[in-house]
Amino acid sequence: MSYGEKRYEEFRVGDTTTFSKTITEADILLFAAVSGDNYPLHIDAEYAKTTRFGQRAAHGMLSASLFSTVTGLMLQRPGGLYVEQSVRFRRPVFIGDTLTATAEVIELLPAKRRLRVRTFIVNQHGKTVVDGEGIVQKDEA
Numbered sequence: 001m002s003y004g005e006k007r008y009e010e011f012r013v014g015d016t017t018t019f020s021k022t023i024t025e026a027d028i029l030l031f032a033a034v035s036g037d038n039y040p041l042h043i044d045a046e047y048a049k050t051t052r053f054g055q056r057a058a059h060g061m062l063s064a065s066l067f068s069t070v071t072g073l074m075l076q077r078p079g080g081l082y083v084e085q086s087v088r089f090r091r092p093v094f095i096g097d098t099l100t101a102t103a104e105v106i107e108l109l110p111a112k113r114r115l116r117v118r119t120f121i122v123n124q125h126g127k128t129v130v131d132g133e134g135i136v137q138k139d140e141a
Contacts, residue, residue, distance in 0.1 A: 006076035008113045008138040015105040017074040019066060022098040023058050031062040058093040063130050066101035067119045071136050074103050074117070078139045083114065085134040091127055098124040103134070113138045 032038050040047035041057055048056040064087045071082065093099065099121050107116035115138065120131040 003073065003079075004076050005078075008110075011105055011108060011115060011138070013105050013108060015074070016102060017070050018100055018102045019070040019073055020098060020100040021066060021069075023062070023093055023095060025095050027062060028056065028058050028095065031059050031065075035059065035061065037061075053092050053094075055094055058095070058097075060087075060089045060093075060130070063089075063093045063099060063121055064132075066099060066121055067103065067130075067132070067134060070101040070103045070119070071117060071134060074105075074115075075136060075138055080113075080136050080138040083135040083137050085119070086132040088131050089129070090131060091123070091129045093123065093129050097129075099129065106133075109135070113140070 028042055032043055037059055041051055041053070042059055043056070045056055048054070067085060068082065101119070101121045103117040103119050105115050106118045109116060115136050117134045117136060119134050121129050123129050
């Protein structure tokens, strides 16, 4: 993963960036450690077997955290920051699922050097697991 250089003035509606990652058991355990979310559905295989999913599911916010990665790749250098993000969880994510996060510029907000982006994550079957909308601010060049 590399970050090129892109100025705010170079962005256009329709610009799209993607990032893919396969979710591992280590990802889930590390996210639980960092977030403190040790809910049994995520970390206890025996408990998870008794749920509607029948297996451990990744934290929703672990999946949604890929929005941070994909918008960072979109912003490039000198960078920027997240201002806002809505999130809707559509489907569970399991160990071994490969997720592809996408951010697409849907509006330019030049007064504050911001971009409104449509964000979504699909699994390896092309099914949406998380979607939403965000606003990111581009740093000055």
